[in-house]
Amino acid sequence: MxxxxxxxxxxxxxxxxxxxxxxxxxxxxxxxxxxxxxxxxxxxxxxxxxxxxxxxxxxxxxxxxxxxxxxxxxxxxxxxxxxxxxxxxxxxxxxxxxxxxxxxxxxxxxxxxxxxxxxxxxxCFALAEATWGASRGARVSFGVIMGTGVGGGIVLRGESGVLRAWDGAQGIAGEWGHLSLDAENGLPCYCGRRGCVEMYLAGPRIEQTYAARSGKTKSLSEIAQAAYEGEPAASRLMAERFELFGRAMATVIDILDPDVVVLGGGVSNVEGLYHEGIDAVRHWVFNDELGTRIVKHQIGDxxxxxxxxxxxx
Ligand SMILES: [Zn+2]
The missing domain is CATH 3.30.420.40 (ATPase, nucleotide binding domain)
Structure with missing residues (x-):
């Protein structure tokens, strides 16, 4: 036992x-x-x-x-x-x-x-990745879920090597999904505010915005593929989303400064995040370089x- x-x-x-x-x-x-x-x-x-x-x-x-x-x-x-x-x-x-x-x-x-x-x-996702997966060995890691919603978890490694999920004084540590990127004109969120990260980076939200703008229904992976192939509506939408990812993630990094950020959830399979997305983080972070590793999950579902x-x- x-x-x-x-x-x-x-x-x-x-x-x-x-x-x-x-x-x-x-x-x-x-x-x-x-x-x-x-x-x-x-x-x-x-x-x-x-x-x-x-x-x-x-x-x-x-x-x-x-x-x-x-x-x-x-x-x-x-x-x-x-x-x-x-x-x-x-x-x-x-x-x-x-x-x-x-x-x-x-x-x-x-x-x-x-x-x-x-x-x-x-x-839990952040803890599993820090123990066995993509953020193994990190002192501080930030595990991100971008799926039907957007959330995050912080894992700290103690002196003895013990890993601990840091849930914070109010249990909201890591909840970057409701940072507001545009409080006045942003998309309305169910939390009662406007312009929350989740409204832009959750998979279903990206699909809804694409459908509303183009009149076509596509899955997130199809939209990402269309963007890669240069379809104007998809390219514009994904470029916007990578930029917003950069702004939001740079805010998290400015405060927490983790060694590693691990991306999980369906949206983490969009390859552009690891190129244009990271470029946008580098642009917005309060530093002259981006030392933070931003990587895809290894443990998965x-x-x-x-x-x-x-x-x-
Ligand atoms: Zn919200």
Whole structure:
């Protein structure tokens, strides 16, 4: 049972759990299972599905007491919607909206009868990449998710070499997706402000803007390919987005100055980010050169669930 951990990734459509042996150069996955989230069945069903999956993967390894880490979208708050304070953390900003305002952490811990480490999915991604992937060896790394939304997680390496996801005093560290690039005339965001990074760099937003401007429906990879081939609408749009990526990422680098930035999520497969995108970061960063490595993820789709397994101390 040495070094075994359970990691859970709670997504909008599926819940995935793994049992991983830690300590090696690569993640050693002993068990992997996924079930549908069934968000439409409501909060209690999500709690139940999560707990059953955890018991299930533990049983497969013959253990019912492995440390558990759970990664999920959103952050936490202690403020209830009526303004009063909660004693336990409540889910905030999750795209599985039935979780919002609910004490998911406390309910899952009570159902399973043991403490659990929680973090948002971007922190898990950043932790997995820093442990086994593209930002290995970095003292400070910033893991970026650019997918259906835009988020980020900060990982710090302590004196003893221990890696820790830094979630900040309010749990919002690394949330660069809602930096406003144009507060007056920018695209309206669901957070109530305008011009947020996510409105420009999330995959579906790029596709929507392309469709609105050109009258044609294309996937992000098709738009990137069309831009590469010189189609005017696609070229202009991607050039704009690389420029905005540069401005936003330079702001993060000016403040955090990480050794490595790792890009993940569907948008990270756009090759132009690693050329024009990095050129734009270099232009906007407050330095006469760009020493920050900005690289593509290595762990890929499993980084969330594997990073969750790294959360328990
Ligand atoms: Zn926003």
């Amino acid at each position: 040495e070094n075994l951990r359970i990691g859970v990734d709670l997504g909008g459509t599926k819940v995935e759990a793994v049992v991983v042996r830690l300590g090696g150069d690569a993640p050693d996955v002993l068990v992997r299972k996924r079930v549908p989230t069934h968000a439409e069945r409501g909060y209690d069903a999500i709690v139940q599905a999560t707990c059953e999956l955890v018991r299930d993967v533990g049983r497969e390894c013959g253990a019912d007491d492995l440390p558990i880490g759970i990664g999920m979208p959103g952050s936490v708050t202690y403020r209830r919607s009526d303004g009063t304070r909660s004693d336990v953390p409540l889910v905030k900003n999750a795209n599985t909206t039935s979780l919002n305002g609910r004490p998911f952490h406390a309910d899952v811990q009570r159902a399973l009868g043991r403490p659990i480490a929680f973090a948002n999915d971007a922190n 499993s980084a969330g669930v594997l990073g969750a397994a790294l959360l328990p101390e």
